[in-house]
Amino acid sequence: MNSEAQAIKGVGTPATRMYGLMAIVALGWVLLGGLIFTPEDAVQGDAVRIMYVHVPTAWVAYLAFIVTGVASACWMIGKKHSLGFDRVAGASAEVGVVFMGMTLLSGSLWGRITWGTFWVWDPRLTTTAFMFVTYIGYLAVRGLGGTAQQRARRSSVIALLAVLEIPLVHFSVVMWRSLHQRATVLSPDGDIKMDGLMLFTLLFGVFGFSVLFAWLVSHRQRIMTMQDAQQTSALDAAVTERLKEAQV
Amino acid sequence: MNHAGFIIAVYGVTFGVIIGLAVYTMKQGRNLSRTVADKDKPWT
Amino acid sequence: MDLTPRTSSDNAPLAPRKRNRKWKYVAMLVVVASAGGFIVSQFLTSAIDFYCNVDEIGHRTGCEANRRLRVQGVVEKDSLKSGAGRTTFVMVFNHQSIDVMYDGDPGGIFQECIPVVAHGRLVGDIFEANRIEVKHSNQYVAANPDRLAQSKAEPCSQQAG
Numbered sequence: 001m002n003s004e005a006q007a008i009k010g011v012g013t014p015a016t017r018m019y020g021l022m023a024i025v026a027l028g029w030v031l032l033g034g035l036i037f038t039p040e041d042a043v044q045g046d047a048v049r050i051m052y053v054h055v056p057t058a059w060v061a062y063l064a065f066i067v068t069g070v071a072s073a074c075w076m077i078g079k080k081h082s083l084g085f086d087r088v089a090g091a092s093a094e095v096g097v098v099f100m101g102m103t104l105l106s107g108s109l110w111g112r113i114t115w116g117t118f119w120v121w122d123p124r125l126t127t128t129a130f131m132f133v134t135y136i137g138y139l140a141v142r143g144l145g146g147t148a149q150q151r152a153r154r155s156s157v158i159a160l161l162a163v164l165e166i167p168l169v170h171f172s173v174v175m176w177r178s179l180h181q182r183a184t185v186l187s188p189d190g191d192i193k194m195d196g197l198m199l200f201t202l203l204f205g206v207f208g209f210s211v212l213f214a215w216l217v218s219h220r221q222r223i224m225t226m227q228d229a230q231q232t233s234a235l236d237a238a239v240t241e242r243l244k245e246a247q248v
Numbered sequence: 249m250n251h252a253g254f255i256i257a258v259y260g261v262t263f264g265v266i267i268g269l270a271v272y273t274m275k276q277g278r279n280l281s282r283t284v285a286d287k288d289k290p291w292t
Numbered sequence: 293m294d295l296t297p298r299t300s301s302d303n304a305p306l307a308p309r310k311r312n313r314k315w316k317y318v319a320m321l322v323v324v325a326s327a328g329g330f331i332v333s334q335f336l337t338s339a340i341d342f343y344c345n346v347d348e349i350g351h352r353t354g355c356e357a358n359r360r361l362r363v364q365g366v367v368e369k370d371s372l373k374s375g376a377g378r379t380t381f382v383m384v385f386n387h388q389s390i391d392v393m394y395d396g397d398p399g400g401i402f403q404e405c406i407p408v409v410a411h412g413r414l415v416g417d418i419f420e421a422n423r424i425e426v427k428h429s430n431q432y433v434a435a436n437p438d439r440l441a442q443s444k445a446e447p448c449s450q451q452a453g
Binding site for chain 2: 010011012013027031034035045046047049050053054057095098101102105106109110112113212215216219220222223225226227229230233
């Protein structure tokens with residue numbers, strides 16, 4: 001394939017195009033089902049519609065931070081210290097931060113309708129906010145400069161510590177007294193207290209957002225690969241330039 | 249629909265951010281693809 | 293080591309753009325650390341012991357009757373009265389109850405038989421609240437007129453405790 005044709009396709013491949021399409025179909029249903037076809041809740045009324053995006057975005061944020069942790073561990077354990085793992089970790093954290101931001105925003109608006117307030121310093125919201133700023137910090141550390149291996153070493157340590165926050169956030173509603181409700185789908189007793197179409201739309205949303213996550217991470221880690229390659233060739237060019245200067 | 253403003257705001261922001269991030273990612277990928285050699289793009 | 297080609301022969305500053313970018317991330321880290329510290333302080337002072345249940349007032353450390361409290365309980369059926377900009381109701385938990393007075397409309401999905409957290413002080417036998425937050429359960433049931441009529445006919449105190 002010639003370079004210009006590849007440039008137009010960018011970082012896409014047949015596989016990413018396929019799950020990009022799957023994400024569009026699934027999220028199309030979430031939009032229609034969530035806003036139109038699903039019933040009102042007996043207590044919350046139409047406010048329950050926010051759940052169909054709030055829960056999947058929270059799930060994707062958890063998933064993203066777990067992937068960041070696992071990829072960082074792979075980089076650390078692997079003998080070659082492959083930068084591919086580091087790029088997956090970084091790309092996943094970027095996507096996770098965006099989704100966590102959306103979770104906080106949608107939760108805040110949902111809270112205003114149901115609780116009567118946008119924000120409260122209860123265990124779930126406080127630990128979630130802490131996790132959000134931790135991963136913003138992780139991304140800031142990645143941008144501090146140095147070689148790609150230095151970046152990987154610094155950020156992998158933070159990722160492995162930060163991933164421990166996920167159980168803390170998830171079980172905060174069980175460990176402490178919280179205004180936030182307990183888990184419905186992942187409840188410890190396994191009894192899902194949700195009507196059929198509501199549950200279907202929620203699970204479809206989780207599936208759609210997860211596929212979207214895979215699409216975004218695939219593309220963003222390829223972008224990072226090209227950025228790293230660009231930086232390496234700029235460094236090579238600079239060394240050549242200096243050597244020429246020294247010879248003059 | 250009760251609280252339509254809040255609900256539509258949530259869907260609008262969520263889907264807006266998703267579309268924005270996807271478009272930004274695709275554009276960034278295409279721009280970088282033009283400047284980086286094929287040997288540095290193992291997926292091609 | 294910065295090996296970016298020099299732009300002038302008289303040793304001009306090297307790669308100012310790259311250095312600025314680094315400071316941007318350092319500034320970001322300072323903001324993140326400050327925000328993190330603030331959130332941890334909120335966790336230790338507020339989140340870790342978010343509320344006292346109605347039956348714990350005066351019986352549990354941190355739930356002393358003479359201090360500002362956040363109290364959790366269920367709004368008792370047929371106790372809710374609103375008028376003249378004031379809302380009064382009885383809050384029940386674990387077979388203990390307390391009268392609550394709130395200036396204004398609590399907002400949210402506030403209603404009878406729903407758990408709430410009231411922020412305020414105990415004045416005599418009345419809890420004077422200046423903020424009320426509504427808890428909702430992790431159950432999601434489609435609105436159904438028949439089911440609604442049936443649930444309205446049932447008392448809700450059994451939820452309390």
